[in-house]
Amino acid sequence: MNHAAASTVSLMSGDAPAARLHAFDSAYANGLRMRPLAPEEIQALETPAYVFDAAVVRARYAALRQALGTQLVVSLKANSLVDLLMRCAPAFVDGVELASIGELGQAVGRVSTTKFVNNPSMDQEFMQAASVSGCTFIVDSVDQAQRLSRLPRPRNGTRTLLRLNSGAQRGLPRHDHFGMQVDDAVIAGRLLAAAGCTVDGVHAFNGSHNFVNDGVAHVEVVAQMLPAIEGGLGHRLRYVNLGGGFSEDWESQTEAFARYRASLSALADHYTLAHESGRGVFARAGVFVTRVVTTKTLGQRHIAVCDGGMGQNFLLAATEGMLRKHRSPTLWPTHAPATDATDVQFVGSSCSRQDVIGQIQATTHRPKSGDYCLFDDCGAYNSSYTVSKFLSLPPPRLYVRAEVDAE
Numbered sequence: 001m002n003h004a005a006a007s008t009v010s011l012m013s014g015d016a017p018a019a020r021l022h023a024f025d026s027a028y029a030n031g032l033r034m035r036p037l038a039p040e041e042i043q044a045l046e047t048p049a050y051v052f053d054a055a056v057v058r059a060r061y062a063a064l065r066q067a068l069g070t071q072l073v074v075s076l077k078a079n080s081l082v083d084l085l086m087r088c089a090p091a092f093v094d095g096v097e098l099a100s101i102g103e104l105g106q107a108v109g110r111v112s113t114t115k116f117v118n119n120p121s122m123d124q125e126f127m128q129a130a131s132v133s134g135c136t137f138i139v140d141s142v143d144q145a146q147r148l149s150r151l152p153r154p155r156n157g158t159r160t161l162l163r164l165n166s167g168a169q170r171g172l173p174r175h176d177h178f179g180m181q182v183d184d185a186v187i188a189g190r191l192l193a194a195a196g197c198t199v200d201g202v203h204a205f206n207g208s209h210n211f212v213n214d215g216v217a218h219v220e221v222v223a224q225m226l227p228a229i230e231g232g233l234g235h236r237l238r239y240v241n242l243g244g245g246f247s248e249d250w251e252s253q254t255e256a257f258a259r260y261r262a263s264l265s266a267l268a269d270h271y272t273l274a275h276e277s278g279r280g281v282f283a284r285a286g287v288f289v290t291r292v293v294t295t296k297t298l299g300q301r302h303i304a305v306c307d308g309g310m311g312q313n314f315l316l317a318a319t320e321g322m323l324r325k326h327r328s329p330t331l332w333p334t335h336a337p338a339t340d341a342t343d344v345q346f347v348g349s350s351c352s353r354q355d356v357i358g359q360i361q362a363t364t365h366r367p368k369s370g371d372y373c374l375f376d377d378c379g380a381y382n383s384s385y386t387v388s389k390f391l392s393l394p395p396p397r398l399y400v401r402a403e404v405d406a407e
Contacts, residue, residue, distance in 0.1 A: 032060050032251055033284045042332055042372050047291040048308020049397040050383050054087035056285035061091055064280050067257050071274035076103050078278025078380040083400045085110055097276055101126045108133050127151055138163050138203045145188035149195030158197040162189055164204040166221040176207055182225050186232030205243030212256045216263045223267055240271040246280035248377050279380040286379025288313050292371045302344045304367045309348010309355045311393040314386035316357035326359040329373035337364035346373055350390055
């Protein structure tokens with residue numbers, strides 16, 4: 001591949017340029033999953049690498065928005081690659097959520113819809129930049145409301161949402177540390193209103209992967225919190241963002257979506273409803289590709305040592321869960337099968353015993369040096385949520401699949 005023709009738009013870190021990869025039959029990319037990479041695409045890569053598909057991002061955004069029947073805000077932290085954002089921003093019609101001043105810098109001038117800023121640790125510099133950029137603030141605490149109220153008001157005013165914690169409101173023993181309960185939300189809202197800010201509504205995220213098991217209960221609790229907040233503020237709110245918690249395979253959860261949409265009906269009569277998603281939009285629009293450097297056998301295991309690992313894709317190492325469940329990559333090319341089956345373990349380049357990124361059990365297909373390992377559904381968080389500085393390992397190459405009109 002000719003890197004001289006690559007895009008010069010840098011990542012947030014500025015460490016790795018993004019590059020374009022020519023598409024092979026782009027018609028499939030209009031679906032909700034990436035079509036497999038063609039051999040010529042794989043061979044054009046410098047590994048370790050990610051390949052992202054903007055058409056899949058746009059299709060998943062539109063489909064999830066339709067499935068919910070509400071507005072949909074995109075959480076940019078899931079994938080903030082500028083080359084990808086440039087191709088997708090016009091499709092994000094209900095806005096994006098930004099969690100850092102770096103993400104704000106990427107969105108300004110590229111996102112024309114509402115920019116929501118949301119981070120409990122937002123400092124003065126971030127607040128000032130967001131204010132002059134016309135962002136809507138999602139206020140996490142009374143203290144944050146006080147600091148925001150002391151900022152000079154921009155010409156068009158400052159719009160805010162109050163961040164709620166429905167788990168704490170329910171008294172759940174294990175809830176996250178974000179947002180407020182009713183009493184603090186009222187205090188924060190009054191401080192903001194007194195300073196001339198507009199309190200438009202609330203934001204209540206229920207946590208990642210919680211949609212199926214807890215989504216309906218979350219809606220019910222938020223509905224119970226709203227009258228008390230409105231009573232304390234002395235005015236009706238207009239906008240309710242119920243968060244998300246959608247998994248990468250949300251499209252298979254048809255029964256859960258039917259129940260959930262039914263639970264929204266009472267709120268929908270009185271408020272503009274929205275949700276947000278990062279994983280549900282981006283995850284299936286990316287693939288991680290690493291190459292086998294060498295192989296060996298230890299006991300009953302066949303080991304494939306790869307040029308990419310937890311230093312470029314920390315989430316594949318699955319170190320953060322109680323049980324480590326490794327994913328199985330697709331191998332290319334495939335070789336003639338061996339006569340006996342064995343487990344194959346794929347390890348990375350970080351010199352850490354935790355750097356195990358994949359496994360195939362009882363297979364007769366054994367990778368060889370130079371083979372490619374492709375991990376699907378790596379479009380959200382994988383490329384950025386990683387221990388990239390350890391051993392000064394090189395960052396992954398980042399490619400955005402070029403879009404070609406179908407014939």
